[in-house]
Amino acid sequence: MVERSAGPGFQLTTIEDAIDRNFRICIETATASADFMKTNYPQADLVRCDTDGDMYLALKNKECEIIVSYSNLFEQYELKLEYNPNCNLVWEGRQVHELYQSFATKVDPGIKCSSLVSGTYAISSLFLQILCYIFIYLSPIFFFLTL
Secondary structure (H helix, E strand, C coil), rough: EEEEEECCCCCCHHHHHHCCCCEEEEEEHHHHCHHHHHHHHHCCCEECCHHHHHHHHHHHCCCCCEECCCHHHHHHHHHCCCCCCCCCEEECCCCCCCCCCCCCCCCCCCHHHCCCCCCCCHHHHHHHHHHHHHHHHHHHHHHHHHH
């Protein structure tokens, strides 16, 4: 959750805190976070924005009190003068929901919900783990044998 700093003594820890205070919550339409909010918090006063930039502008223009955003977007918009002119954007509360994502490619066959890229990454990761094991645990044996 991202908000404008409200001053000392103010604390927002969960989405429920924002809903209990009747805060308007900006979300970017057609995103996983918007779907999550609509499904899990139907009672929330949601302000729908077309883009992530619109969402941060809505917060700046006080159309909503908080936004639900991805941490990497917060890190980008926090540094932009257009969205944070007074340097008072703060990440408030804890993580709402964790999403696992992977890259998709045009040639990804997606057989049985698999991903060519994530499968290749998993195999590469396993290969690196095996190499690390060899170098860490077996290198003293190889060294001893070469003396």
